[in-house]
Amino acid sequence: xxxxxxxxxxxxxxxxxxxxxxxxxxxxxxxxxxxxxxxxxxxxxxxxxxxxxxxxxxxxxxxxxxxxxxxxxxxxxxxxxxxxxxxxxxxxxxxxxxxxxxxxxxxxxxxxxxxxxxxxxxxxxxxxxxx
Amino acid sequence: xxxxxxxxxxxxxxxxxxxxxxxxxxxxxxxxxxxxxxxxxxxxxxxxxxxxxxxxx
Numbered sequence: 001x002x003x004x005x006x007x008x009x010x011x012x013x014x015x016x017x018x019x020x021x022x023x024x025x026x027x028x029x030x031x032x033x034x035x036x037x038x039x040x041x042x043x044x045x046x047x048x049x050x051x052x053x054x055x056x057x058x059x060x061x062x063x064x065x066x067x068x069x070x071x072x073x074x075x076x077x078x079x080x081x082x083x084x085x086x087x088x089x090x091x092x093x094x095x096x097x098x099x100x101x102x103x104x105x106x107x108x109x110x111x112x113x114x115x116x117x118x119x120x121x122x123x124x125x126x127x128x129x130x131x
Numbered sequence: 132x133x134x135x136x137x138x139x140x141x142x143x144x145x146x147x148x149x150x151x152x153x154x155x156x157x158x159x160x161x162x163x164x165x166x167x168x169x170x171x172x173x174x175x176x177x178x179x180x181x182x183x184x185x186x187x188x
Contacts (some may be wrong), residue, residue, distance in 0.1 A: 039152050043145045050141065103138050110142075114149050121153050131156055 013126035020122040022080045024048075024115045027122030040118050044111050048079050051107030052086050057094035058108065060087075072105070078112035078119075143172035 012031065020027025025041030028034075052058070058076060061069040077083050086092075094101060124130040151165035 036152055039148060043148045047142075047145050054138075100138070103135075103142075107142065110146065114146065117153055118149070 010127055013123050016122045016126040017119050020119040021078070021115070023082070024079060024111075024118060027119065028125065031122065031125050033125060040115075044079065044114055044118065045082065047107050047111035047114070048082050048086075051104045051109075051111060052091050054100035054104030054107060055095035055098035056091075056101070056104030056108040057096070058083065058087050058092045059094075072109055075109040075112040078116045079108070080115065083108075083112070139173060139176055143169050143176075147172060 016027040016030050018027075019030045023041065024044035025037040025039070028037035028040060031037075056076075059073070060077075061073045063070060094104065098104075121130065147165045147168035150168055151161040155161040155164045
């Protein structure tokens with residue numbers, strides 16, 4: 001019986017991680033951890049939305065010519081669909097002359113980095129390591 | 132959103148809340164952890180800002 005439960009949970013781990021990446025908190029909502037999921041969705045979603053409102057740069061920069069810019073882009077992309085939606089809506093370039101530009105960059109990157117921790121938490125929850 | 136202090140308070144509150152949900156399992160300890168982390172964020176930013184004040188920009 002324990003083996004069946006473990007296998008069922010392992011089966012839920014991949015979709016939970018995928019949902020968690022696509023939308024902050026969605027992995028926990030999928031795993032029926034409603035309060036956690038809503039807090040993650042609210043907090044990380046607000047971080048990202050405020051970052052975009054503060055003129056963050058969302059340009060994709062992947063490659064080895066500028067490692068820091070690539071890491072920054074990866075951090076922002078970790079927030080999933082909101083990043084690509086904001087780019088599609090025209091918030092890609094940001095506004096470097098804005099007084100809050102660097103704050104916006106920090107908010108969006110930290111939101112993505114926190115979402116990586118949330119994805120790992122969803123995995124741990126799915127396989128039974130966390131309640 | 133021109134006030135740097137307001138930005139600091141919002142950032143600290145949101146990040147503290149996420150860390151509390153990730154690192155603690157019951158409501159009471161989550162609230163305590165979030166309050167402690169929020170205080171640590173704000174206090175450390177103010178202290179570091181105060182230490183950096185004599186340096187030119």
